[in-house]
Amino acid sequence: MGQAPRKLQPSLSERHFFGAELRRLREQANLSQARLGSMIQFSADLVRRVETADRFPSREFVEACDKALATGGALLRLLPLLERKREVERKSSASDPSIDRMRVLGLSLAPSVGAVEQADMVRLVPFQPGVLDRAALDWLNADFGPRLSAPERVDSTAGVSEDDLVSAEAALAMFRQLDHTHGAGRVHAQVQRYVEGELNRLLANTPASELIGRRLYTLAAGFFELCGYQAVDSGAHGLAQRRYLRALRLTQAADDRLYGSYLLAVNIGHLALHCGHPEPALRMALTAVKGSENQATPAVRAALHAVVARAHARLGREGDCMAHLDIAETQLGRSRSEDEPDWVRYFTSAYLADEIAHCFHDLGRPEQTQRHLGDALSALSPSHVRRLAIDTALLASSLAAAGRIDEACAVARKAVDQAAMTASHRCLQRIVDVQMDLEPYRCEAEVREFGEYVRHQLPLAAV
Incomplete structure (x- = not known):
């Protein structure tokens, strides 16, 4: 009888995530480990050990798997993240052999009682709609974002390079996918550790160029957007508000007005709706529409107007809601994925159908709700x-x-x-x-x- 494959936990580590992706792609191609090994000229045992997170893969192994499985480079894009993790583990093992022994034994550090109590306290921090108008006004009137003051550098000789950004961008993509699949409860601690460690290290050092500096601030905004979204998913609405506002300030530092408009409407506006405050949500979304009218791409416009429609629906204003849904549908119909920012490419007709369904649900029209939910779910x-x-x-x-x-x-x-x-x-x-x-x-x-x-x-x- 064949041995059952080891059950992976993709949220446990970068290595587990890579192993799970390799196994998924291999099985999707209907290949055995032995057959894949033969195709890439590596042993079946190595394929097995990489899939079960027992081994870090080499660049040659990853490139060969990408080619054999026709992934378009999906696995290779994860390699910088794996290599950084391997270096961190190597240094950790050298400084503390007990960490390596724990890893070999399959053990991990559980959150302390104090950490659990702190998490419970964080959930008590209230959402404060009163502070949103000033934040929106500051964003709207800012011609150029203030350069954020960096913390004292931990290593004044280290700079932020293109490779640093590529690795961090791969980490953000991985964390977002894990969050979609598993929810914040299983992923937020990893994201928080990454922000407190690697992201803060990057922010503390000097970018190699102005362009890299702007990319770094936009990347940091993406991490804080994810942290805010995870806070919503954990029921910590006040913390989510703080994280989103931090992300908004980072987009000002990056001079990225388009991403800022998205954060203001889609993240902060949706949060206000989630907390039962449709009028502040409407103001945030309308401010975002006004502040980005000269820069917004079709998909971004669609996403912003969808939030305006959601707020009108919650307020019972059916005519206004339908008008903005029409704008959203028209704009999305004009969108071409390759011309859109990476962070809004998820906003497809399925996601708009989801927004429309929520509008009809709030307007008390169940038949239309069901029809659009069918489109979204399919x-x-x-x-x-x-x-x-x-x-x-x-x-x-x-x-x-x-x-x-x-x-x-x-x-x-x-x-x-x-x-x-x-x-x-x-x-x-x-x-x-x-x-x-x-x-x-x-x-x-x-x-x-x-x-x-x-x-x-x-x-x-x-x-």
């Missing part, structure tokens, strides 16, 4: 488990609003299964919302059975 990548869980739960709520209780419970079970695969506070909240939407039908057998299913599968969301 086009979503299976790896975006959190988004699948959230949209599937919203579909169940919409079915409940339409009185289709049997269907609502069946769909809601799928949402529970998806949410159980993540560590996401937002997913839990969506499952709670579904149960509240089904509460008027609590005497129905299907609803009672669904409640039992939640208690068994996802007890944290049980009501």
Whole structure:
């Protein structure tokens, strides 16, 4: 009997992430480890050890795998991140042999009780809509962003190079993918360690050129955007607000007005909506539209107007909502992916369908909600488990609003299964919302059975 493949945890380390990607691509190509090894002229055992995160791959190995699997360089782009991690581990092992022994034994450091208590305290920091207007006004009136004062340099001779940025950009891409798949609960600690270590080291040193300096600030803004998004996903809304505002200031330092407009509307505006403040959300989104009108690409315009529409829908202004959705659809139809910034290329027709569905849900129109959710769900990548869980739960709520209780419970079970695969506070909240939407039908057998299913599968969301 063949040995079952070792179960990887992609969020555990860069090596696990690479191994999981290699295994996924190999299996997608319907190749055995032995067959791939033969094609790339490496041993099947080496393929196995790389896939199970027991070995760092060489550049030659990665290049050969990319060619054999026709990935378009997807694996090679992860190599700088792996090489940096290998160097860090080498230095750590040299300075503290116990770390290497722990790794060999498969052990890891668990968060301390103090860290857990601190995380609980962070969730108590409130969202403060009152500070947003000043931040938006400062952003709107800033011709050029102030150069942020750097902390005292830890190594005045070290500079920030192109290779440093490529490695950090690969790390950000990896963290974003892990966050989409697993939720913030399993990834945020790694992101925070990277920000406190490697990102702060880069910010403390001198860029090799002005262009690299701007890229560095934009990259740092991307990390703080991700930190803010993860804070939302963990239920720490006040912390999310602080992280997003830090990212906004970094875009000013980078003189990246386009990315700033996106942060102001899509991140900060959505956060305000999530916290029940549609009027500040509307002001943020409209400020972003005004402040970027001469620079915005079609996809960015679509994303900004979608948030304006969401805010109008929450305020019950159907006519205004529909007008801005029309603009968003028209603009997205003009977009070409290759002409868009990397950070907005995710905003496809599927994501716009998601925004439209939320608008119709807030306007109390379940049939239109269901139609657009069908478009969104059919086009979503299976790896975006959190988004699948959230949209599937919203579909169940919409079915409940339409009185289709049997269907609502069946769909809601799928949402529970998806949410159980993540560590996401937002997913839990969506499952709670579904149960509240089904509460008027609590005497129905299907609803009672669904409640039992939640208690068994996802007890944290049980009501």
